Amino acid sequence: MLNKKLIIMKTIEEYARLGELHDVMDALKLLTQAYISQCGISLGNRTIVYDAAEAWLERLAWMDLPLSEMARKGILVEVMPYITSEYVPEIYDKYDISGMSQDELMEGCTQIIQEGIFDEATIEVLCSGIMKAVEKEVKLSQEIETTNASC
Numbered sequence: 001m002l003n004k005k006l007i008i009m010k011t012i013e014e015y016a017r018l019g020e021l022h023d024v025m026d027a028l029k030l031l032t033q034a035y036i037s038q039c040g041i042s043l044g045n046r047t048i049v050y051d052a053a054e055a056w057l058e059r060l061a062w063m064d065l066p067l068s069e070m071a072r073k074g075i076l077v078e079v080m081p082y083i084t085s086e087y088v089p090e091i092y093d094k095y096d097i098s099g100m101s102q103d104e105l106m107e108g109c110t111q112i113i114q115e116g117i118f119d120e121a122t123i124e125v126l127c128s129g130i131m132k133a134v135e136k137e138v139k140l141s142q143e144i145e146t147t148n149a150s151c
Contacts, residue, residue, distance in 0.1 A: 012109050012127045019128025024063065025083070027056045027125035032083045034122050039095040045117065047097040048108045050076065052129025055136070102134045 010018075019027070031053035038046040054076050061071035070079050080087040100108065109130045113123055 009113060012106065012113070012131065015113065015124050015127035016131040017128075019124035019126070022121070022125050022128070024056055024060050025065065025067075026121075027128070028053060028060065028079075028083045030122045030125050031056060031129065032080050032087055034118050034126065035080070036086055036092060037118075039092050043096070043098055044100075044108055045112060046095060047100055048105055048112065048130065049126060050097045051100065051105060051133045052109075052126045055129040055132035056125065058132075105130055105134060 022030075031049055034049045035046055035053065038049060057071050057076050057079060060068055062068075067079060067082055070082065077089075077093060080092075081089055109127060112118065112126065118126065
């Protein structure tokens with residue numbers, strides 16, 4: 001008889017709550033490293049990581065830190081080399097991302113959790129960023145519906 005271990009995984013929401021406890025710069029470094037690790041490996045995972053990192057970049061833009069001004073004016077790939085020297089633009093700028101729906105982001109994030117692709121801290125900040133990205137898109141689509149309804 002095989003001895004089976006019961007593996008209990010946290011949900012995206014549970015990881016996201018833990019992710020909120022992370023420092024914004026630490027979160028961006030973890031996500032930049034995760035992005036790098038998926039270059040040439042997985043377009044889907046790279047896209048999910050990028051979308052999560054963009055949510056953290058937006059947080060940085062509202063803060064008063066050394067990279068906040070750059071976060072307000074630039075895009076994520078322009079800021080990544082300043083987050084970690086591991087991001088070498090000549091190597092990683094050639095990798096692209098794709099568009100994903102909210103459902104695809106959530107499903108992909110769940111798959112990343114299940115497959116254990118990243119360490120716990122990275123999963124926490126990833127889930128936090130994805131939840132923020134999905135919430136923002138839901139809010140934006142509600143605003144668009146409200147605007148269209150009033151026309």
